[in-house]
Amino acid sequence: MTTRTATLRRATSESTVELELDLDGTGRSHIDTTVPFFDHLLTAFAKHSLTDLTVRASGDTDIDAHHTAEDVAIVLGQAIRQALGDKSGISRYGDALVPLDEALAQAVVDISGRPYLVHTGEPAGFEFHLIGGHFTGSLVRHTFEAITFNAGLTVHVRVLEGRDPHHIAEAEYKAFARAFRQAKALDPHVDGIPSTKGAL
DSSP states (O other): OOOOEEEEEEEOSSEEEEEEEETTSOSOEEEEOSOHHHHHHHHHHHHHHTOEEEEEEEEOTTTOSHHHHHHHHHHHHHHHHHHHTTOTTBOOEEEEEEEETTEEEEEEEEOOSSOEEEEEOOOTTGGGOEETTTEETHHHHHHHHHHHHHHTOEEEEEEEEOSOHHHHHHHHHHHHHHHHHHHHSBOTTOOSOSSTTSOO
16 A cells, blocks of 8 residues: 655744654654644644644744744645545545534535635634634634645534633644544545546
8 A cells, every 4th residue: 555644844934844744644643833732733633633743843933823833734734735645545525523522613624636615603702812822713714724725625614612712723623633534534445536537
């Protein structure tokens, strides 16, 4: 079986990101983005998507977490796209509904090759909340945008319930992880690329 792995590095005046990924892992992770709550979200993504993930990043977090989180998400998306290869034999679609105490999030993933994000339901003011004192709520949607665009995924994320910003953000990432786990899975019943067009 062809290994579905990627190793990427991105360096700009705002951040440096080194990332290794194995889509057929067991969920092991070593994450250090220098943004602690984003480390928490990426650790949850790795664990619940069964993706082995190593991330080492640094950046201008003295300004804020935005550049570093965005650039890590860009590289993660690029690594996913690279590791998927021609997408032969994948299930393609995934759907997950994940609770975290009072929060409930749904994610649907299509490994379509067409980047598109629909993201709804976060409560008013969520985008301004500082989670962990350093991670702005608006970065949840923004990192999903970066992952989706660079990986070539169609993703729908809905927050159905939630009060605590930590729980809401984590439920969103866990739902995305579980849906992505289904979508990337190799299906023995799929012959070739799962599209009538013959390409994704």
